[in-house]
Each structure stands twice: as structure tokens, then as C-alpha cells.
Amino acid sequence: MSPLLAVRDLHVGFGRAPKANEVVRGVSFDLSAGQTLAIVGESGSGKSVTALSINRLVDFGGGRITGGSITLQRADGSALDITGATEKTLRQVRGRDIGMIFQEPMTSLNPVHTIGAQIEEALRLNRDLTGQAARSGALDMLDRVRIPDAKSRLGYYPHQLSGGMRQRVMIAMALASSPRLLIADEPTTALDVTVQAQIMALLAELREETGMAMIFITHDIGLVAGIADRIMVMQGGLAVEQDETDAVLDRPQHDYTRHLLSAVPHFTAGKAARSDGPRGTETKPVVVVDDLVVRFPVGRNPFRPAGAVHAVDGVDFDLMPGETLGIVGESGSGKSTTARAILELTERKRGRLTVSSSRSRRPIQMVFQDPFASLNPRLNVEALLAEPAIANGQRKDAALLERMTFLLDRVGLPADALTRYPHQFSGGQRQRLCIARALMLNPDVVVLDEAVSALDVSVQAKVLDLLIDLQREFGLAYLFISHDMAVVERIAHRIAVMFAGQIVEIGNAQAVLSDPQHSYTKRLIAAVPAIERRNQHFSLDATQVPSLVRPPGYEPPEAVWRQAGGDHQVRLETVT
Amino acid sequence: MAIISALFRHPSGRIGMAIIVVYLLAALLAAIGLTPHDALKMYTIDRLKPPSPTFWMGTDLLGRDTLSRLMLGIGQSLNIAFAAVACATIAGSVIGLLAAWWGSLWDGILMRLMDVLLAFPAILLALLIIAIVGPGTFTSVTAIAIVYTPIFARVVRGPALSLKRRDFVDAARTFGSSQFYVLTRHLLLNLVAPLAVQVTLALAWALLTEAGLSFLGLGTQPPTPSLGLMLSESKNLMQQAPWLMLFPALTIMLGILGFNLTGDALRDILDPRTQGRSA
Structure with missing residues (x-):
């Protein structure tokens, strides 16, 4: 049987002289129907350009295919060479044969149309559905991507939906034409880790249901371990290794693949946590934060506020010299606001910050x-x-x-x-x-607010090593804020998990990661992609973060803590 | 200096720069007295002569050499334009920066004030100032400067508002940098590009406004030669001596064209979106 997609010696260049500025330099692969290929690489490796060449969207970004062939088997059984196809044919191919989802669900949806109208448009263009048929088709699509309460969501505008919901809408639009191939270009990079797990689970389920083939582009080799049949590793415009997923992960052949698998932080549930923490010895904490509260007023009238966003609601922790406290949590959990409040970039509503420093006039510094x-x-x-x-x-x-x-x-x-x-x-x-x-x-303390999140994975590893070296040399204390559990595991001595403006669990890094107690910590850790756990299956979970807007005068209930070991405390969960 | 060479590589920038250089040269020569004739001397037998080898651009009703007067006029116009635009740039930048930095109430007050100024035509404003201090060079400079101040305030305020929220400004706060340092090094330095474009374009308009004011007799006073004044003196002699009108008019037009072309070229060169293409 001939494959669904056969790419042979693909070359793609950019600029006025595309031959001289090649970004993809000879990539070949086959993809059978129903198979999933993951293309893994760092920025500049040519992975996105390769994928964009398959539906020739690369043309609109100034790229030219300078050599090779891309043969797609179409629904009617005919074979089409994409590299030589006319724009008219390509438009049909893009709609009906190849669907695509992008990284930024915020910018890929049109903000002035309802999501219902946008899905209907996809149905109208690709399946010639109109009127009532298109509307019920759109409803059906939203159901298929597991958007709860789909009927009322059809009239929503993109800004009324969370990032994960928007990405589901994007997937619904891509699936509207029942494509035989879905290209997903870093579809979860902009999303929180629990949302990422849900989208990954959704994609896996949809693939089972529809039998479509998938090309999944990512920088995170751990993420695709659970979903891909084959992995292709790209570096500098070349495919340096491609094979079955298990073969690539267990017996990597190329140095670069080995580097990706070993040097890059991968989550290991506490096994890689540091054990050189200074806690336990007779030292005085360099920073003590006591009942930190940050609120942002809601409403236009400054004299009669309609309420306030409780961005940070009663956070306490201390930090020893030479120690790293990792603060983890998802977007909106208040971790960055905590950092900004400590540096006085954001006004504190309440709370005491005690800094005992002997060596600097400005003992707390920050890396953005x-x-x-x-x-x-x-x-x-x-x-x-x-x-x-x-x-x-x-x-x-x-x-x-x-x-x-x-x-x-x-x-x-x-x-x-x-x-x-x-x-x-x-x-x-x-x-x-x-x-x-x-x-x-x-300084005594450096606050690192997602300081390695914007970097490529292998650069991340080097910067983390540098930070650890500097910590030892200068006796620095770090407040390391990140959404990336794998990175935090590498650098933190202790971890504080934030949820909805409060710390829900804090303690020794190894203890928290290997034996999470709070239900949110458990969910967070279960969602982290890991090579070791590649055969586990995620179930869909639509738990939403509670609204942080509270009426005026609201105070959260007093926190009750439970000891879960030597240095490990958990906030008792209240039923609300 | 990279900017200058980039300007010369830009097609319209090259033309604009060439015109500006010629004008500056003419003004410089006139300033050190190197005009073909004495601009104020009346060659009474050669009144209203058409262009000839002796008087390249002819003579006026009083027998004065048009070319020499044009050269002095260019100098006069450029002086006023440069002085006015310099004042407007400084005042507008300070107002725009402070409005953006202080925000909320001050932003509202300062920018509404600028809106009021913007509503006044230059000529009307000049009349007001003349009522107070009388006509002359100072009047022109003040009127033009006041008219252009709100434009610079706006050009500065918008980007300053977004720069203010950038991480490097937050970073400066964590070091405890002074407000003056942040305003000058972090905000103003990043505004040099849009300001440079605006200065060039404002120069073109200032040149025109100055000519207009002088034409109406509100600006430069005779016998000091000025482009607008020469145009005004020639308007009754259009039939007998068209060159008297033609040359000052062309001079004004070309001058404005020169600054506009340079401004457009600067905008192209400094726009980050076009930078990738030229590199």
C-alpha cells in the first residue's frame, strides 16, 4: 500500500535567493494513514517549515520549495505532487485533505466573530453545508472536541473562552472537513500543563475515532512520547534520526537525540531533585514572607469597588541563604504577582516582608x-x-x-x-x-520569574547549570518561579505549589514531587508529560480554576495546615 | 553615521538629502557674504530685468538681485524653521514623556491642553502673538513652535506609554534607578527614531508656515529678504516679471520636497518592519 504522504528530499529556502538560504535541507519521510509522526527539534531546526511545506502555507511566509517532492494521496485515490500544484488545487487540499492547528489559540481565531460562525464557515467552505445543517454541524463539532455545554458556547466570542477551550475550537475547525491528515504545530506550547494534558488526550481520542493521520510538531520530546508512532528528530534543517517511537526513546542512535534525551530536563517525579539544601542547619532565613496579600480592584468607580481580584491571598514562606524555593502553578495562580510584590513592583495590600541582609543595599534582584x-x-x-x-x-x-x-x-x-x-x-x-x-x-536573593521558559530546551539545561553553580559560589537564595515542573525539579530544594492565589502545598522538593498530597498538586503532577510514563493514559478532566474576583470585604478562611512528613505541609482542602 | 549612508542608499532619501545639502550650502555662502551681488544694493538702472548672465534670476522692482536675495531668504527661513522645530521638539517631548510617565490625571490635563493648541491654525496663533509682541522673526519662531509642540507630544506619548510597561523599565525599578535615568535612557533613547522622522517632516511644514507668515507680513520684516516676503512683493508684477514669483515659489516647493523625501526615507529606514529587508 502506498503511504498517505511521501516526502522525498525536501528542500525549502527563504528570501530572494532561496537556494542559498535553505532552512530545510533534504528531509524525507513517509506517513501511512492513521499514523502519527512527531517532528521534534529546537527553534531554527526547520520543523515548522517542513510541516508548513506540506500544505504549502510556507509560500505565504516568503518560503520557496527548492527541491524534492511531496506526494499526497487524495481522498479519491489519486496522487498529487504538492510541490507543483496550483494555488486552486492547494486551496482544496488545505480544506479537505489536510487540517492544521497552530500554536497560538489566541491569535488564530478571529476576535469579531462568534466561534459558532467560524466553525460554520469551515463547514460551508469544505463540506458545502449551509443554514441549519451548518449550525447543527457546528454543534456536533463542539461536542466532538468535548466542549461542555456546547449549545450555549456557539454564540461565544473567542475572548470569552480560556486558552484550552480556544484550542479545542481550533481543533474543531480543523476537523470540520474530516481531513485525512492533521498537522499540529506546537498546539499545546502556550497552554498550562493540565490543559496541555487534556488537549493531548483529546487528540489521541479523536485520532482513534476518525482514523486520521497526524503530524505533531514540538520541542518537547517527552510530550509526544505517549502519542506518536514514529519520531523524527530535526537539527539544522536535517532529519538526524527517525524511527519508531520506542526505538528512538530507548535506543537513540544520533548524538543530538541522546543530548535531547539526557541533557534536557525531563520530569522524573522527584528523582532528580537536589539534595544539597541548607535547611536543617542553624541558619537564619534571609527572607520571611508573612501573610502576603495582593488585590486588584474591579469596577470603574474607585470609591465604590465592585470587588477585587484576589491575585495573592495570604502567602507565607521563608527562604534560607543558598536555598532555592520553586514556586509552581498555572497561569493566574498568582506566582508572578507574588514575585512582583516582593520586589515592590506591585503594591501589597497587606503582608510583612522581612529581609535580613548584610551585604547589599538591594538584597533582592530579579531576572525576568x-x-x-x-x-x-x-x-x-x-x-x-x-x-x-x-x-x-x-x-x-x-x-x-x-x-x-x-x-x-x-x-x-x-x-x-x-x-x-x-x-x-x-x-x-x-x-x-x-x-x-x-x-x-x-544580592542575597535572586527572583527568577520564568527565567528559562523562553529558551530552547538544550539552552535551558545550560542556564540551569549556570544558576546552580552561581548559587554555590555566591551563596545565593533563589525564588524560582515556573510552570515547568521538569525545570523546577532540577533546581529547587523546596517547592511551593500555588493555586488560586494561595500556597496549597509546600515542602522538600523530593517529598512534594514524589508524594503529592493536595488534590491540585496530584493533578498537576499527573499532567506533566514524561518519557517514563509514556504508556499511561490521560482521562479528560474539565475542572476549571475558580474565579478570583471576590466581593468587597471578602476574606478567605484561615488556612489549616497538615504535616505530611519532615518538611512537607499541605493545606487542608475546604469544600466550597 | 550609519543613518546618513543608509539615507544615501535610499532612492528618495538621496534626492531629499541632495536638496537639503544644496540649501544649507546656499544659506552658508549667503551668511559669510558670498552672494553674487549685494542682496540689499539697488541697481537702479537694472530694475525688473529678466534672468541674464549678470543677474542669473533677474532683478526686482528696486533693482535688487533675486538670486542673492533668495540665498539670504533661504538662510532666514531655515533659521526660523530650525529654531521653531527645535523648541517644539524639546517642549513636545518633555510634555509627552511626562504625560505618559505620570499617567491618569496629568496625562489627561496635559494632552487636553495639547488638543486645544492643536485646534489653532498657525496663522491665528501668530496674530495673537503679534498682538502681544509685534511682528518679526521672534513671532514666527514662537508661533510655529507652539503649533508643532502638540504634534511632538503625541508622537512621544504613545510609544512612551508602551515602553513604560516594558520589562526593562521594571528591571530598572528593581535596581532603584532614578526617574530621570529611566525617562532619558530607557524611554527617550528608544524614541529617537520616531522623533527623527517627525523632526524632518515638521521642518518641511515649518518652512511652509514661515513663508506663509512672511507672505502675510506677520513674519520677517523688510528689508530682510525672506522667501514669503519676496513672493508677496512679486504678486502685483506677475504679468511683467514672472521670474520674480517663479524662483521663490520653486525654492519653497523644492525645500519642502527635500525635507519630506528625507522624512519618508528616514521612516522607511528606521521602521523595524522594513529593517530585515534591507539587511
Whole structure:
């Protein structure tokens, strides 16, 4: 039987001279009907361009297929070479044979049409359904992607839905034409981990139901372990390895695959947690946070508030010198707001922050998530590094220059970096620069707010190693905020799990990860993709985060804590 | 300096820059007294002469050399335009920056004030100032500066509002950087590109406004040569001596064209969306 899709020696280039600027340089693979191929690689590896070439969407991004062939077997049994097809044929292929879902569910839906209208349009274009037939078809599609209460959701606009729901709508639109091949380009990267697990489960179930083939593009090899039949690993525009999933994961042949599997943080449920924590010895905490509360008023009238968003609601923790406290939680759980409140970037409603520092005027410094946004593009590295010192009354003298070159060296950047500008560095280098800058004032505590989340996976691993080295060398305490459990496991001594503005579980990292007690922690940990757990099956779960908008004067009930071991406390769950 | 070379590589930038350079040269020569004739001297026997080898652009009713007067006029116009735009840039940037930085109430007050100014035509404003201080160069500069201040305030405020929320401003707060440092290094420095474009375009309009004011007798006063004044003096002699009108009019037009072309080219060069294509 001939395969559904056969790609042979595919070359794709960009720009005025596509031959000279090839991004994909000879990729071949076959995909049979009903099979799932995962394309794994880091940014710039050509994985998305390969996928976009299959339905020739790459043309609209300025790309040209410069060589090779893509043969698609169409529904009527004829074979079509995509590389030479006309735009008219391609339009039919895109609608009826190949469906696609994208990374950003926020931007792939039109904000001014209801989701019902958008699904109906897909049905009208691809299946010639109109009127009542299209409406009931749309309802059917929403049911199929397991959107609860589908009938009333048809009239919703995209902004009224959460990210996970929007991605389901995107999937519904892609499936509207019953495609035989679905291309999913990082469909869960922008989503929270529990939502990601649900989308993955949904895709797996839909594949069973419809028998469609799937191409799944991702940077996270752990994520596809449970869903893919075959894995293709790409690096620098080449497919460096492709084989059955088990073969690639258990017996990787290429160095790069091995690197992806070993160097990159993978979640291991506490096995990789650090055990060099300073807790237990006779040291005084460097930071104590007591009953931290941050609220944002809701409503237009400042004198008669309609209520408030309880972004952070009574958070307590302490931090020892040389210790990392990882704060994990999903978007909206208040973890970033906690960090900003500690740095006084956001006003605290209540709460005490005790800092005992001996060595710096500004003992708490911060590294932000986006290394492209946190450095002023118009200043060179010397000015960027000098800023904290100058702000605190130092003069730009030889001693300051010496400290700058010392720190640059420590974070692994060349000394000649001083005269260069941020845009001349890669994302990982910029983040090293941000770390060096945070260390300029010799702080006791560094708050790392998703500091490695924007980086490629193998760069992530290197920056994490650097952070651990620096922690040992300077005795730094870290407050490490992340949604990525695998990353937190690598660096944290202790972990605090945040949910709806409150800490629900806190304690020794190994204890929390291997033996979660709170139901939310359990759900969070179960959702983390892991190579070891690739044969487990996720069930769909539509639990929603409760609204954090509370009426004026509302105070949460007093937290009751339960000891679950030496250094491990769990908040008792109240039935609401 | 990369900007200058990029301007010369840009097709319309090259033309615009060439015109500006010629104008600056003419003004410079006139300023150090190197005009073909004395601009104020009346060659009484050569009144209303058409262009000739001696008087390249002819002479006016009083027998003064048009070319020499044009050169001085360019200098006068450029002086007023540069001074006015410089004042407007500084005042507008400060107002726009502070409105964005302080936000809410101050933003409202300052920007509504700018809206009121924006509603006044330059000529009307000039009349008001003349009523107070009398006509002259100072009047022109003040009127044009006031008219252009709100435009710069707007150009600065919008991007400053978004820059204010960027991570690097938050980062500066965590170091304890002073407000002045943040305003100048983090906000203003990132606004240089849009400001440069706006300055060039404003220069073109200032040139035109200055000519208009002088034409109406509200700006530069005779006998100081000025482009608008020359146009005004020639309007009754259009039939007998069309060159008297033609050359100042062309000079104004080309000058505006030069600044506009340069401004458009600058916008192309500095726009980050087009940067990838030229690189």
C-alpha cells in the first residue's frame, strides 16, 4: 500500500535567493494513514517549515520549495505532487485533505466573530453545508472536541473562552472537513500543563475515532512520547534520526537525540531533585514572607469597588541563604504577582516582608522571563551592566569595570561583549547577561520569574547549570518561579505549589514531587508529560480554576495546615 | 553615521538629502557674504530685468538681485524653521514623556491642553502673538513652535506609554534607578527614531508656515529678504516679471520636497518592519 504522504528530499529556502538560504535541507519521510509522526527539534531546526511545506502555507511566509517532492494521496485515490500544484488545487487540499492547528489559540481565531460562525464557515467552505445543517454541524463539532455545554458556547466570542477551550475550537475547525491528515504545530506550547494534558488526550481520542493521520510538531520530546508512532528528530534543517517511537526513546542512535534525551530536563517525579539544601542547619532565613496579600480592584468607580481580584491571598514562606524555593502553578495562580510584590513592583495590600541582609543595599534582584524585553535595545552591555551600580551611587571606575568583566566571565560571556548591543546576542546569552546584571549589586536573593521558559530546551539545561553553580559560589537564595515542573525539579530544594492565589502545598522538593498530597498538586503532577510514563493514559478532566474576583470585604478562611512528613505541609482542602 | 549612508542608499532619501545639502550650502555662502551681488544694493538702472548672465534670476522692482536675495531668504527661513522645530521638539517631548510617565490625571490635563493648541491654525496663533509682541522673526519662531509642540507630544506619548510597561523599565525599578535615568535612557533613547522622522517632516511644514507668515507680513520684516516676503512683493508684477514669483515659489516647493523625501526615507529606514529587508 502506498503511504498517505511521501516526502522525498525536501528542500525549502527563504528570501530572494532561496537556494542559498535553505532552512530545510533534504528531509524525507513517509506517513501511512492513521499514523502519527512527531517532528521534534529546537527553534531554527526547520520543523515548522517542513510541516508548513506540506500544505504549502510556507509560500505565504516568503518560503520557496527548492527541491524534492511531496506526494499526497487524495481522498479519491489519486496522487498529487504538492510541490507543483496550483494555488486552486492547494486551496482544496488545505480544506479537505489536510487540517492544521497552530500554536497560538489566541491569535488564530478571529476576535469579531462568534466561534459558532467560524466553525460554520469551515463547514460551508469544505463540506458545502449551509443554514441549519451548518449550525447543527457546528454543534456536533463542539461536542466532538468535548466542549461542555456546547449549545450555549456557539454564540461565544473567542475572548470569552480560556486558552484550552480556544484550542479545542481550533481543533474543531480543523476537523470540520474530516481531513485525512492533521498537522499540529506546537498546539499545546502556550497552554498550562493540565490543559496541555487534556488537549493531548483529546487528540489521541479523536485520532482513534476518525482514523486520521497526524503530524505533531514540538520541542518537547517527552510530550509526544505517549502519542506518536514514529519520531523524527530535526537539527539544522536535517532529519538526524527517525524511527519508531520506542526505538528512538530507548535506543537513540544520533548524538543530538541522546543530548535531547539526557541533557534536557525531563520530569522524573522527584528523582532528580537536589539534595544539597541548607535547611536543617542553624541558619537564619534571609527572607520571611508573612501573610502576603495582593488585590486588584474591579469596577470603574474607585470609591465604590465592585470587588477585587484576589491575585495573592495570604502567602507565607521563608527562604534560607543558598536555598532555592520553586514556586509552581498555572497561569493566574498568582506566582508572578507574588514575585512582583516582593520586589515592590506591585503594591501589597497587606503582608510583612522581612529581609535580613548584610551585604547589599538591594538584597533582592530579579531576572525576568523574556530576555528580549528586559534589556533596553539601545544601550550597550557596558551601560546595561553599569546601570544597577550607578543607580546606587557608585561611580563608573576601574573597580566597577573589573566587576563587570568578572561577572561576564562567570556567566560565560566573552569580555569583549561590553561594547556590544543586546540584539547581537542569542536568547540564552541575553539571559546570561540578565543574570550578570542581577548579580552586579551582590544580592542575597535572586527572583527568577520564568527565567528559562523562553529558551530552547538544550539552552535551558545550560542556564540551569549556570544558576546552580552561581548559587554555590555566591551563596545565593533563589525564588524560582515556573510552570515547568521538569525545570523546577532540577533546581529547587523546596517547592511551593500555588493555586488560586494561595500556597496549597509546600515542602522538600523530593517529598512534594514524589508524594503529592493536595488534590491540585496530584493533578498537576499527573499532567506533566514524561518519557517514563509514556504508556499511561490521560482521562479528560474539565475542572476549571475558580474565579478570583471576590466581593468587597471578602476574606478567605484561615488556612489549616497538615504535616505530611519532615518538611512537607499541605493545606487542608475546604469544600466550597 | 550609519543613518546618513543608509539615507544615501535610499532612492528618495538621496534626492531629499541632495536638496537639503544644496540649501544649507546656499544659506552658508549667503551668511559669510558670498552672494553674487549685494542682496540689499539697488541697481537702479537694472530694475525688473529678466534672468541674464549678470543677474542669473533677474532683478526686482528696486533693482535688487533675486538670486542673492533668495540665498539670504533661504538662510532666514531655515533659521526660523530650525529654531521653531527645535523648541517644539524639546517642549513636545518633555510634555509627552511626562504625560505618559505620570499617567491618569496629568496625562489627561496635559494632552487636553495639547488638543486645544492643536485646534489653532498657525496663522491665528501668530496674530495673537503679534498682538502681544509685534511682528518679526521672534513671532514666527514662537508661533510655529507652539503649533508643532502638540504634534511632538503625541508622537512621544504613545510609544512612551508602551515602553513604560516594558520589562526593562521594571528591571530598572528593581535596581532603584532614578526617574530621570529611566525617562532619558530607557524611554527617550528608544524614541529617537520616531522623533527623527517627525523632526524632518515638521521642518518641511515649518518652512511652509514661515513663508506663509512672511507672505502675510506677520513674519520677517523688510528689508530682510525672506522667501514669503519676496513672493508677496512679486504678486502685483506677475504679468511683467514672472521670474520674480517663479524662483521663490520653486525654492519653497523644492525645500519642502527635500525635507519630506528625507522624512519618508528616514521612516522607511528606521521602521523595524522594513529593517530585515534591507539587511
